[in-house]
Amino acid sequence: MRRAISAQWFNLGMHLVSMLFGLFGLVFVLPNSSFIESLSEAGLQVFSWGMQNGGASYMIFGAIAAFLYGKQTIGLKRTLAFCIPAIGISVSSELLGTSTGFPFGAYSYLSGLGYKIAGLVPFTIPLSWFYMGFSAFLIAATIMRFGTGWGYRIGAIALGALMLTSWDFVLDPAMSQTPYPFWEWHQAGEFYGMPYQNFFGWFGTGTLFMTVASLIWGKTNQAILNRQQILFPTIIYAGNFAFALILSFNAGFYVPALLGILVGALPLAVLYFTTPKGDEDAAIANPSINIPVVTVDAAPVETIATR
Numbered sequence: 001m002r003r004a005i006s007a008q009w010f011n012l013g014m015h016l017v018s019m020l021f022g023l024f025g026l027v028f029v030l031p032n033s034s035f036i037e038s039l040s041e042a043g044l045q046v047f048s049w050g051m052q053n054g055g056a057s058y059m060i061f062g063a064i065a066a067f068l069y070g071k072q073t074i075g076l077k078r079t080l081a082f083c084i085p086a087i088g089i090s091v092s093s094e095l096l097g098t099s100t101g102f103p104f105g106a107y108s109y110l111s112g113l114g115y116k117i118a119g120l121v122p123f124t125i126p127l128s129w130f131y132m133g134f135s136a137f138l139i140a141a142t143i144m145r146f147g148t149g150w151g152y153r154i155g156a157i158a159l160g161a162l163m164l165t166s167w168d169f170v171l172d173p174a175m176s177q178t179p180y181p182f183w184e185w186h187q188a189g190e191f192y193g194m195p196y197q198n199f200f201g202w203f204g205t206g207t208l209f210m211t212v213a214s215l216i217w218g219k220t221n222q223a224i225l226n227r228q229q230i231l232f233p234t235i236i237y238a239g240n241f242a243f244a245l246i247l248s249f250n251a252g253f254y255v256p257a258l259l260g261i262l263v264g265a266l267p268l269a270v271l272y273f274t275t276p277k278g279d280e281d282a283a284i285a286n287p288s289i290n291i292p293v294v295t296v297d298a299a300p301v302e303t304i305a306t307r
Helices: 007-029 033-038 041-073 076-100 124-146 150-176 196-217 231-251 254-274 279-285
Strands: 003-006 107-109 183-185 303-306
Touching: 003 007, 007 041, 007 231, 041 076, 041 124, 041 231, 076 107, 076 124, 076 196, 124 150, 124 196, 124 231, 124 254, 150 183, 150 196, 150 231, 150 254, 231 254
Parallel strands: none
Antiparallel strands: 003 303, 107 183
């Protein structure tokens, strides 16, 4: 029997599976040399390929999943209006950072995350900025059901940028200060090997591309979603956050992990469960304003066939 599943959910599944594979390798396999030595030649090749390409794969799947979700839920134009600034601004910040130390501090990428743009920044890094920034902002933008004036829009941007930065609180120590790093710092960091400047760089970069996207969307065209519609970005954010959280706890970085939970996971839970479930609930929640909750396009969903 054949059935169709939406391409966005397939790519989300591959994104999560790829992260699980990478997590298993980093936490259980690499520290266990006897297990690696027991692998057959074919097993070693599979494991080697997975560790070399797993990091790039999960970010590619995540970006595809987020883009397809955006196209289906808020439309192609609004998705592109977020995707292009997010990728363009983040890769510019990363190239500037790896070249000059501004805005994140002095650092460089090692291997394992894919081909490097200009020999400095893996091409997958701006993809991760896009899908995590997109997810964080769409979740934070649910507060604009109360209004789309500048106060609410600035609040949504600030909250989205904070949630994006909180992911780095948890991720960065585990990816740079462990025996198997993916990037390294070239200056003494005050916060578990990271300079405080790094977090200002993250918050500033996220704020910048979220602001650009919000300006392009305009006051009357903001993406204000209900709880059912933000389930997809919630899974993306939560999955990536959990990946980083497990790595940090495994490495003994408890303070960054707890800080990330406080300013990332906790706001995620509050926003998700306080967002109205659907159109009727949204109208009841604030009948004094006339802001339509985005509805899913009834057009056929892009699908892939599977058995």
